[in-house]
Amino acid sequence: MPDILDPYRPRASLLHRADPRVKVVVAVASIVVTAALPLGAWPSYVLLLAAILALAVSARLGVGFTLTRGLIAAPFALAALPLVFSTPGAPLGSLRLGPLALDATVPGLERFLSVLAKSYLSVQFAILLTATTRFTELLAAVRALRVPRLLVAVFGLMWRYMFLFVHEVNRLRIARDARSADIGPKSGGTLAWRARVTGGMVGNLFVRGYERSERVYQAMLARGYDGEVRTLPMGRLSASQYGILAGSMAILAFLAVLGILFG
Amino acid sequence: MSGNAVVSSVLALGRIAGGYGPSGGSQPMHIPDGFLSVPVSILFWVVSIVVIGYALRRVSRELDERKVPLLAVLAAVIFAGQMLNFTVTGGTSGHLLGATLAAALLGPWAAMVVMTAVVSIQALLFQDGGILVLGANLFNMAIVGVLVGYGAYQLLLRAFGNRRWALPVSGFVAAWLSIFVAALSCALQLAASGTSPANVSVPAMGGIHALIGIGEGLITAGALVFVLAARPDLVAPAAKATAGQKALWIGGVALAVVLAVLSPLASAYPDGLEWVAEQHGFLEAAREPLYNIIPDYVFPGIANEAVATIVAGVLGALVVAAAAYLVAQGVRRRATQQ
Amino acid sequence: MERAPLIEVNNLSFRYPDGQQALNGVSLRVYEGERVAIVGPNGAGKSTLILHLNGILASEDGRVRVAGLPVAGEHVKRVRALVGLVFQDPDDQLFSPTVFEDVAYGPLYMGLPEGEVRRRVSRALAAVGMEGYADRVPHRLSAGEKKRIALATVLAMEPSVLVLDEPTAGLDPRGRRMLIRLLGTMTQTMIVSTHDLLMVRDLFPRMVILDRGRVVADGPTADLLRDQALLEAHGLELP
Numbered sequence: 001m002p003d004i005l006d007p008y009r010p011r012a013s014l015l016h017r018a019d020p021r022v023k024v025v026v027a028v029a030s031i032v033v034t035a036a037l038p039l040g041a042w043p044s045y046v047l048l049l050a051a052i053l054a055l056a057v058s059a060r061l062g063v064g065f066t067l068t069r070g071l072i073a074a075p076f077a078l079a080a081l082p083l084v085f086s087t088p089g090a091p092l093g094s095l096r097l098g099p100l101a102l103d104a105t106v107p108g109l110e111r112f113l114s115v116l117a118k119s120y121l122s123v124q125f126a127i128l129l130t131a132t133t134r135f136t137e138l139l140a141a142v143r144a145l146r147v148p149r150l151l152v153a154v155f156g157l158m159w160r161y162m163f164l165f166v167h168e169v170n171r172l173r174i175a176r177d178a179r180s181a182d183i184g185p186k187s188g189g190t191l192a193w194r195a196r197v198t199g200g201m202v203g204n205l206f207v208r209g210y211e212r213s214e215r216v217y218q219a220m221l222a223r224g225y226d227g228e229v230r231t232l233p234m235g236r237l238s239a240s241q242y243g244i245l246a247g248s249m250a251i252l253a254f255l256a257v258l259g260i261l262f263g
Numbered sequence: 264m265s266g267n268a269v270v271s272s273v274l275a276l277g278r279i280a281g282g283y284g285p286s287g288g289s290q291p292m293h294i295p296d297g298f299l300s301v302p303v304s305i306l307f308w309v310v311s312i313v314v315i316g317y318a319l320r321r322v323s324r325e326l327d328e329r330k331v332p333l334l335a336v337l338a339a340v341i342f343a344g345q346m347l348n349f350t351v352t353g354g355t356s357g358h359l360l361g362a363t364l365a366a367a368l369l370g371p372w373a374a375m376v377v378m379t380a381v382v383s384i385q386a387l388l389f390q391d392g393g394i395l396v397l398g399a400n401l402f403n404m405a406i407v408g409v410l411v412g413y414g415a416y417q418l419l420l421r422a423f424g425n426r427r428w429a430l431p432v433s434g435f436v437a438a439w440l441s442i443f444v445a446a447l448s449c450a451l452q453l454a455a456s457g458t459s460p461a462n463v464s465v466p467a468m469g470g471i472h473a474l475i476g477i478g479e480g481l482i483t484a485g486a487l488v489f490v491l492a493a494r495p496d497l498v499a500p501a502a503k504a505t506a507g508q509k510a511l512w513i514g515g516v517a518l519a520v521v522l523a524v525l526s527p528l529a530s531a532y533p534d535g536l537e538w539v540a541e542q543h544g545f546l547e548a549a550r551e552p553l554y555n556i557i558p559d560y561v562f563p564g565i566a567n568e569a570v571a572t573i574v575a576g577v578l579g580a581l582v583v584a585a586a587a588y589l590v591a592q593g594v595r596r597r598a599t600q601q
Numbered sequence: 602m603e604r605a606p607l608i609e610v611n612n613l614s615f616r617y618p619d620g621q622q623a624l625n626g627v628s629l630r631v632y633e634g635e636r637v638a639i640v641g642p643n644g645a646g647k648s649t650l651i652l653h654l655n656g657i658l659a660s661e662d663g664r665v666r667v668a669g670l671p672v673a674g675e676h677v678k679r680v681r682a683l684v685g686l687v688f689q690d691p692d693d694q695l696f697s698p699t700v701f702e703d704v705a706y707g708p709l710y711m712g713l714p715e716g717e718v719r720r721r722v723s724r725a726l727a728a729v730g731m732e733g734y735a736d737r738v739p740h741r742l743s744a745g746e747k748k749r750i751a752l753a754t755v756l757a758m759e760p761s762v763l764v765l766d767e768p769t770a771g772l773d774p775r776g777r778r779m780l781i782r783l784l785g786t787m788t789q790t791m792i793v794s795t796h797d798l799l800m801v802r803d804l805f806p807r808m809v810i811l812d813r814g815r816v817v818a819d820g821p822t823a824d825l826l827r828d829q830a831l832l833e834a835h836g837l838e839l840p
Contacts, residue, residue: 003741005388006738007388007389027394028394028395031296031393031394031395032301032395034296034297035296035297035299035300035301035304035395036301069390070390072389072390072391073295073390073393075291076291076294076295076298079298079453079458079459079464079467080298080458080459082459082460082463083458083459086460115297115298115458116297117297118296118297119295119296119297119298119393120297121297122295122296122297122393122394122395123295123296123390123393126296126387126390126393126394127390130387130388130390134699134736135388135698136698136699136702138387139698148316148319150319150322150323150330150331151315151319151376151379151380153331153335154330154331154334154335154338154376154380155335155380155383155384156335156697156698157331157332157335157336157339157696157697158335158336158338158339158342158380158381158384159339159384159388159698160335160339160695160696160697160698160738160739160740161335161336161339161696162339162342162343162384163740164339164692164740165339165340165342165343165344166342166343166346168343169343169344169346169347170346172347173346173347191481192481195478195481195482195484195485196481196485196488197485198347198348198481198482198485199481199482199483199484199485199486199487199488199489200485200486200488200489201344201347202344202347202359202361202364202482202485202486202489203485203486203487203488203489203490203493204489204493205340205343205344206337206340206344206364206368206486206489206490206497207489207490207493207494207497208340209336209337209339209340210333210336210337210494210497212336212692212693213329213332213333213335213336213337214332215688215690215693216332216336216693216696217328217329217332217333218652218657218688218693219688219693219694219696220331220332220696220706221328221657221681222655222657222681222685222686222688223681223706223707223710223754223755223758224678224681224682224706224707224710224711224758225328225710226328226678226710227327227328227330229331230709230710231709232705232709232715232718233715332696
């Protein structure tokens with residue numbers, strides 16, 4: 001059963017087998033290109049979406065896999081909503097908020113929808129990456145791409161203990177909610193009580209985390225840890241992997257040019 | 264009531280009601296990809312890499328072998344702790360960012376590394392925050408959040424002295440401030456990208472996070488009290504800082520002041536930032552040259568954004584006054600001790 | 602000519618920073634090939650003693666020696682390769698993102714080349730019956746699986762001595778049986794700290810009773826287990 005904290009979905013597919021370094025570079029490049037496309041470059045957006053769906057299918061994730069998960073950032077859309085009203089141009093309609101009249105414009109709507117489209121596309125690239133790449137491979141890729149080893153080691157160890165503490169939190173939360181079932185929201189001092197209980201839980205986690213880290217440190221020492229971060233190196237990239245990299249970059253470049261010309 | 268404020272309030276309420284929360288979806292300060300322009304994203308990547316790189320070096324020096332297990336496990340704790348939310352009022356839930364708590368218990372540099380891990384993993388694995396904009400998110404949460412929280416915490420602790428409530432109150436105020444100022448930073452980034460005019464983003468982000476910050480403050484205070492009772496040795500080290508770190512605390516509060524002052528300015532002159540945004544977004548500027556020149560078309564009838572500006576300005580002034588008072592206290596205290 | 606002990610503890614005392622006197626003049630000699638069980642009530646100092654065997658807790662002036670080397674200073678790294686310590690909570694011991702990385706950790710930090718590291722991982726996993734688990738993630742393993750992988754992480758370093766802290770704690774009967782059977786196949790010198798007297802009776806011919814930081818008995822398991830009064834006096838009970 002898939003773990004809610006682990007986005008990886010094991011499948012036998014080309015994308016899953018591709019070198020994680022290549023995948024990370026292509027994913028990041030895709031996001032950068034998407035961000036750099038002009039607003040209103042609809043042909044490019046559509047082609048990018050098509051590419052995403054094609055990749056999702058070839059990775060045996062199903063065509064809708066990234067579409068639903070990509071909606072995670074949807075609430076943030078409201079941050080861009082003012083664009084509808086703040087961009088000059090052909091009027092679209094008026095919104096009345098009490099004494100106020102807000103004039104929506106066509107370019108405004110286009111701008112707003114472009115921001116949403118670009119955001120939606122970017123998220124889906126990230127989802128494809130994490131669904132087809134094991135976390136430990138992502139770490140290795142990121143390390144190969146020159147992120148400081150200390151930081152990557154922290155990421156790795158954090159990930160390992162994340163699951164442990166999240167399960168802890170779930171248990172604590174159930175216990176807390178059970179105790180607070182009979183306290184209505186209206187009783188005085190409840191906010192302070194709730195905050196103190198929650199704060200206490202966080203403090204508790206912190207102390208336990210600290211103590212756990214002491215024991216983990218001892219376990220690391222026992223196996224020879226000396227402060228250095230050591231890992232096995234990744235192999236050289238094969239020719240086919242370079243091919244995938246080059247091909248992807250070419251496609252992205254093409255879409256970028258398309259966007260600039262016809263956006 | 265100015266239309267600006269109305270729109271800001273509507274958006275703020277909409278965002279809150281739209282199901283924010285670590286278990287439900289992305290959090291309100293984690294900017295997704297697409298909402299910041301490429302130049303702004305790159306700028307903050309550069310800044311974050313420099314600052315976090317420095318933090319890593321400092322941590323390597325100060326914590327030697329223990330750094331990896333300690334920072335990693337505590338990052339896991341903070342990540343898990345962010346899933347603990349509780350209702351502040353009917354529609355809002357308070358939840359934890361943890362920057363101030365980490366800074367209070369670990370010191371600023373270790374806290375920066377911890378928050379970097381948390382924010383990065385959230386972005387990389389859970390799409391809570393984008394990847395191109397990760398530099399900006401790190402700046403807001405791992406750098407501004409930590410520095411402002413740490414600076415305020417240290418200064419307040421010293422100002423309040425040995426009183427029993429010094430710890431929780433300092434924690435509460437510092438945590439609130441760190442969230443609020445980080446949100447202002449976020450708003451300015453959105454404005455500079457041309458995604459959200461400053462006269463809307465600043466009050467909206469500021470407003471939401473003034474509320475959310477209460478939750479952060481309460482949880483931070485509660486956590487500090489618990490840790491003090493259970494493991495007082497963990498609270499003491501950060502509080503007993505050397506004189507040389509004064510610069511750091513003052514820097515943290517100064518950062519808060521700068522952002523608090525900048526924000527109402529940006530709010531009052533949204534076109535200024537828009538103009539900057541347009542200059543960088545040359546692809547768009549070529550298509551919409553009129554945008555720079557026509558002021559105040561945004562919300563008809565809102566020639567004065569007075570209300571929003573005044574509120575933000577008052578807040579900014581309060582922060583400046585508080586900081587000045589505390590610095591004076593700190594200075595006076597040191598003088599009497601000698 | 603008398604054999605030199607593989608592990609030698611001489612009149613070891615230890616006080617924790619918070620004032621607790623955990624060990625009070627403990628002396629112990631373990632020879633190569635022996636299997637020794639250290640038993641005693643909670644708080645007797647068993648874990649404290651164990652942590653001295655690989656230098657995690659430090660003792661001054663050569664009170665603890667492994668293969669003749671004092672467990673201090675420059676020798677500590679070598680000692681840690683000789684003494685494989687399996688901790689009580691496998692979640693402390695399995696700290697890497699995958700089983701492979703956990704088992705490879707020891708050999709990697711011993712400075713071994715990649716080929717040898719991989720070989721040792723395979724051998725260690727095979728020795729505990731966990732071949733095919735290399736790509737698994739630790740948080741999805743059962744308690745029994747974790748204990749065995751934890752043992753594998755230590756076996757990969759090819760130590761001369763295996764030291765295990767409460768190996769059967771937290772296991773269901775089947776997991777316990779499997780672990781005991783597994784320990785039975787180990788050829789290294791073995792020291793366990795445990796409450797599980799049935800396991801002691803089956804696997805460990807020599808028993809050391811520790812109570813309040815002192816050694817109160819040290820002899821053949823069969824004899825000591827017959828002494829009801831002794832067992833009871835130190836909070837031990839044969840089920």
